[in-house]
Amino acid sequence: MTWEEWAFVVLGVVGLGAAVRLVTSKNVVHAALYLVVSLLMVGAIYLLLGAEFLGWVQILIYVGAIVVLLLFGLMLTRAPIGREALDNQQRGLSAIVALGILAGLVFLLQDAFGDQEIVLRPTRIAEAGESLFTDFVLPFEVVSFLLLAALIGAVTIARKEDAE
């Protein structure tokens, strides 16, 4: 176990723990905060793995934007408190499915990458930007349209007064 691995395990356990709490907590606001924790851990892992650019994006966009968005959502919908209020009747079944998937994936991944190792080599933001604007221009343009559509559409759908 190298120190990186130790670090990773720590981050991972915290992240996973937060995730689990997120899907089990009885209070939506707590859940949102657990989400923040979990996402931060992931971001940290990016950094640890050497994906600096991505790491910062993660922290900024997710924690900075998406979570806030979700919190707004929670406020606007005055979500109630309590397990019965937050969970439906198929918890057990869901758990089985989730564990099944986990088991399957673990088996597969172990089978495929049992002995591989990641050599940590930091990638510079410049490189990222470069390849983003050379090889990936087209997706970039397309995704911009996606964002635009999402923006306009979301406004149309969510705005209060029924237009026309």
Place this chain on the structure above:
Amino acid sequence: MIRLPIVLFFSAGLFAVGVYGVLARRNAVLVLMSIELMLNAVNVNLVAFSQLLQDAAMTGQIFALFVITVAAAEVGIGLAIVILIFRNRETINVDEINLLRW
């Protein structure tokens, strides 16, 4: 140096937890959050692989970048729909929204 499986197992766990959330939570917003977990699992995978492969184009990371972007967009849409429904139905409990059936 990190052994790849550890990372992958982490992401798999994240994915599984997300799945559980999607299936078990009735509050629409929480479902959205759970989906975010799944997407993050994907991203962890992508980053890990891209670091493993060391490809100069950093395909994996860029891919992850796009996933994040799309995720943001989707969350926007999702919340819009949730709010719309809440306005009409006074609830956002997924399992109560079943006018349309069979």
Place this chain on the structure above:
Amino acid sequence: MDWFDTWAISLAVFLPTVGAAVVAFVPRAADRLIRALGILFTLIPLIIGVAMLFRFDFGLGGAFGQGGAEALQFRVDASWISAIGARFHVGMDGISMPLFQLTLLLSFLCMIYTWKWLPDPGRPKAFIALLLLLETGMAGTFVAFDLVLFFVFWELVLVPMYFLIGIWGGPNREYAAIKFFLYTLFGSVFMLLGFLAMYFRAEPNTFDMLALQQQGFDVTFQLWVFAGLFLGFAIKVPMWPFHTWLPDAHTEAPTVGSVLLAGVLLKMGTYGFVRIALPILPEAAEIWAPWIGLLSVIAIIYAALACLAQRDLKRLIAFSSVGHMGFVMLGIATLTDVGINAAIFGMVAHGVITGMLFFLAGSLHERYHTREIAEIGGGMMQKVPYLASLLAFTAIASLGLPGLAGFWGEVMALLSAFNPLDSLNVGVYRAFMVVGGVGTILTAGYFLWMLQRVNMGMVPERWQDKPLADVTALEYVSWAPLLVGILLLGVYPRLILGMTNEAVGSLVALFGG
């Protein structure tokens, strides 16, 4: 006259469709005009058909085996679907000719009949148009020499008949209609699978019947394909036990619908056996033949017994068709020239006779507003003597009286069963023959019984003072050809056998017979 040779078939087949299109644009109000158009657009094809008779060389044999292509007359072979090599390949040989003529004639007569009688809910426009479409499908089936084309025509028949039954039919029409549609469709799709299998097994891939006859597929393959085709054809014929759609369809269908169903549609199945299954899959045919024969004789006995139990006149006639087609199939199952000739003769005879019977049943219903034998309760001979006499005449013809049309097909089929193709088991077939003979007795039984209950005896008082019209002029017009045909075919069977004999000869040659 070369242009005639090239265009005759196409005209005869597609003019009705044109007619349907024309009718579609005539305002609904112009009732008479619509019906007149209907008659016109069936008359012209009939004339063309007759003209073809004069241009037809009866000595050329059939479109089978090596010389097949030469034997094919009025042949048109145009490119159609290059993607799969399906061609618009139509032609006429001694086997197609009689059935083709029968189709044109019956359609025409039905149109004449429709001039006056149109069942509720009226709507002549749709009715005529559908009849015309139907004619195209039926006529096309008998001249198509490309499997895909054949299939298209074959299926084209379903939809119009579905609506004829479903809209103008009896009280239980919708059930009968959908049953007819689904049942026959079910069979025909398996038939299609068989076609495709042959297509891909053939070298080079082809849907051309003549070319496929040259293939000589291996036996196991033949067996499977034959099974598929059998399903399609047997349901159409219909052979026991696939016949259950028939009584309902015939009973519910409007008069002309029943006439065309019995007169032509059933023949499509038997024709399919003769035209496609036998020549392309001879070995399989030889293996299957005894089983077909078995089903046929079962059908004969079974239908006769069922007839004895029927209370509805039309239903009785419908069941009798099952029995008659049993004789036809028995003839085919012998794989001999006599048998197949008999089969084709039987098809035509059955078309004429049973068509006539359904006409009569229809007119009877027009007058009595019931088809319950018990309801009518006898005495027709007194009440409507001419109608009754025609019924008696046709019924007696139908039970196979020598000297009338029904006889030759039946007796020759039995004769062929006396010595079938050499490779087949004589003992079995003679057993079939005996059973068939018993069947003829039962047939006589139920027809005469029916006559006794309907024609004879005193008029029940519920009809005593009801004025019931006897046969009208228009009915005579639309029936005369059939009545004459029944007599003529009986005394001079050569009218049909003269066409078919050569052709059948070249078919049986494929069996070394």
Place this chain on the structure above:
Amino acid sequence: MIEQAWLIPVIPLVSFFVIAFLGKRTPGRGATLGILAVGAAWVLSLIVALQQIGGEGAVERSWPWLEIGSFRFEIGTYVDGLAAMMLIVVTTVSLLVHVYSLGYMRGDRRFTWFYAVLSLFTGAMLNLVLANNLWQLLIGWELVGVCSYLLIGHWWEEKENSSAAMKAFITTKIGDVPFQFGIFALVIGAGTANIQQVTHAVEGGELSSALVLAAALLLFGGAIGKSAQFPLHVWLPDAMAGPTPVSALIHAATMVVAGVYLVGRMFLVFEAAAPEALTVVAVIAAITMLIAAVLAAVQDDIKRVLAYSTISQLAYMMAALGIGEAGYTAGFFHLFTHAFFKALLFLAAGSIIHAVHTNNMSEMGGLRRHMPWTYWTFLIGAVALAGIPPLAGFWSKDEIITAAYAEGQTGLWIVALITAALTAFYMTRAVLLTFFGRPRYAEEVHPHESPPTMVGPLAVLAGLSVVVGFVNAPFVGWFSDWVYVGEPHHPEFSFFNAGLSLAIAVAAIALGLALYGRYREREPLRRLGPLYAFAQRGYYLDDIYLGGIVGPVKGPIARGVDWTNQHILDGMVNAAGWVARKLGVATEAVDRNVVDGIVNRVGVATGWTGGLLRYIQSGNVQTYAIVLFAGVAILAVIFARI
């Protein structure tokens, strides 16, 4: 002229169509036409016969008819002595019956139709006689059957008449089926349907002996049906429901002898299959003649008496053929004579019935004063039938007995003698009950002699019955030169047999006189008790046939089949349709109109799948999601297994 023999059947056939379609508008409402047609046929027949006798030999003429497969069938005429003789019989009797019917059928509701069918019958019968090939013969064979059906059912207002007609047709049809098969055997064996070629082929041994035997027996099946031999004789007595002229023509003189004619026509086949075939013929004939004669003795209905008598006389002819070449001529000679005196008897009976409006002899008696002509003619016929010299019946019957004796067919010989006795007995009985004793008919009935149109034919036939016997009397024997196989067998007179049969006849008559001389109300034979009853019911054969075969087939069996059809076969189809439709849901049916009712009929299978699907399609999106993952899992499993 003999080449133009085809005209003989064609003329009446044409007249059938003319009468049927516009007979009502012609003078005599069809009768005249019919008589003229048959008259013409009669004249032609005479000419042909004379030419034939004049030694023209057998003349065949044929035209191509149909080709099927390798077969080339022809249609045509074949005239030899046998045919010529039959022509005479048919046309003569037919002509007389036509005339007779003028009176008998006057004012009948379907007078014209009656004559039309008479013409049709005559034509068909003549066609049967002249046919030179088996198919043509079969056509005639079946056509006469239909005519018999139509005429027996002529008064179809009463159900029993139409039933009798059906019975006649179906019963004979039962014989026709084997007959057809016999034809098949010969046609297939000989490759042709031409009778001469077939018989020669058989003679030449071209057919395997087994095939020939089968053919012979099958053909005989047809004869059994048509000629009302045991066990298919049951239809003939009922056939008496038809008008009496019809009985005279069809059921005494002509159609019923078609069977005999067939056997004679195909005699070489039977010979080739000898001894078995001929033995069968002889045995059946023996049985028939005996039982029929017994039945004739116990009937009250005068026509039934004659009917059973006919059966037994037909058996006589069959028996003669069964003897072999030796009996051939005798058999047909008996056919010849019998035709006349039996027709006579029937017509006379008709005249009686015409007078007293009943068939039952128990309601007659003492008629000879009121209707002398009828009485004398009937008496002549009776005596002729009883076999008293010098009338016709004596000669022909005697020759058969002699032949049987000469050929050493002792059994047959004895049966024949017994039958002769019975015949004499029941004819005596008939005469006495009808014409003697005190009247027993209702008093409002005033019997009177029939009109000349009816009496005339009686007289003619009576005369014939007297004379025709001599054409083949010993020391004359012209007939033997006309109708024979192999070498002509001229009858040689045997005092022993003649005397014996005569003695027996006289004795029987005496017995009859003794029993019925002073007949009162009570039937003396009743003393026989159960035997009488047994005979009265015709040995219960009808009951066996009806109760044992016809009833079940028409009733339970047919209904069973129909039920199977509706509930099993159709049920399966509907079930399939229903299952397909129901495989989505257990409850609501989308389309009530299509398969309503089956819903209740077929069980409640396969609903659960639908239930499941419906449960999943609950509207709860998270359930959908779970299924989604479940699907992935299943696919994964498939993956893994690959």
Place this chain on the structure above:
Amino acid sequence: MQGFSLDIDYHAILPELILAGTVMVVLLVDLVLRLDRKWWAMPISFAGVLASLGATLSLLGSTPRTTFGTYVVDDFALLFKVFFLAVALVILIVSLRYFREGRYFQGEYYFLLLTSFLGMLTISSSRDLLMLFISLELVSAPAFLIAGLRKRDPRSNEAAMKFFLIGILSAAVMLYGMSLVYGATGSIALADIAAGIEGAGRPLALAGALFIIAGFGFKISSVPFHFWAPDTYEGSPIPVAAFLSVASKAAGFAGLLQIMFVGFAPTSEDWTPIFAVLAILTMTIGNLIALQQTQVVRLLAYSSVAQAGYMMVPFALAGSGVDEKAIAAAVLYILIYAVMNLGAFAVVIAMSREAPGTLISDFAGMSRRNPLLAISMLLFLLSLAGIPPLAGFWAKFQIFAVAIAAEQAYLAVAVVVNSVISLYYYAAIAKQMFFVQGTEDRPLRAPALVSAVVALAAAAIVVVGIFPDLFAGFPGNATLP
């Protein structure tokens, strides 16, 4: 990888550019239009789509050409682009009256609709996982929104939400699969994936494939990923339902065809069984449930599920040496299916103006009230059931043919049996129209444009049915490398 020098082939992406431009124009124009003029957005969009269609056609014959590395414009792509744009035209036409009378958000609607079609244009050319993913999202995201455009109707909201949740969920699943594939093969370009799929990563790559199939299964509404479809179709505006059942389904197939027949071609023997199972399940279950429906849109939804099953059959035949025929068959089926289904939906739209419930029983007496619609509808239904001589028959015929050519007769049999079953519920509608006397008897007015579309589609069905040669030819050319 070509470094900094971006040599973009503008002609190749001209259609996309035009459409994108149109999208912006619509957006801007919508801002300035008065309320009663909002519908002008439709003609504008129409013009834009036409222009884009022209641009696409201008590319004919100059193919294949590649830009941005993995953005390929070959016959396959062109065929689908033409197809999508044509569909777009129809959808626009049938939408006009519906949205104008419903006073829904027309400007936004057309904007979102076109955006979605933009995604379809790109998806047909995308040859790497990233582009496929983004294009797919671009197709879906606007669709989520327009499904909910009838804001006042909770059913519409619900339709949107279900669509969205299942959509995003399956997107996540698919993404996870993509990540696995990337990891296993080291590339996201389909061609390279095919190259790198053998070896240690293979099982992982196949697991990835599995997830991807699941993701696309949602798009093409294949069992068991189809449950959203009926609910969403029923709830959303009917033109949107038409759009979903045709365009977005076709988009899914366009993507799936490329992934499967290019990316995972080498391992076809592993995944063909899956498609066999899915195809049979999909067509059977779709049909069986359709039998129970009383609501036309819902019935059509299930029918379109079943139809998807037929379209999946060719996938199960991959690697049997008939790939080209299989792809052609699938494409042909999609094209013909689009015509039939759009026609049917157009009829439903016309009818919905008087019977918003669109129950089957509302069709009663249609043959009297509007013969044109009735007869056309009949043609569409029969064609969907595959009765010759209608176009639908040829579509099925091709499927049979390939199945038998690949000696997988059992699939052909499955299709056969199912087409018979399907006839049963199609006939149910026909029966209502022709056999049943409706309560309403006055003529049913249909918008001229809609009637025109219906008539056109019907004519196409018949003509193509009788002369398949006019048509059957070019899917054959549009095979994948």
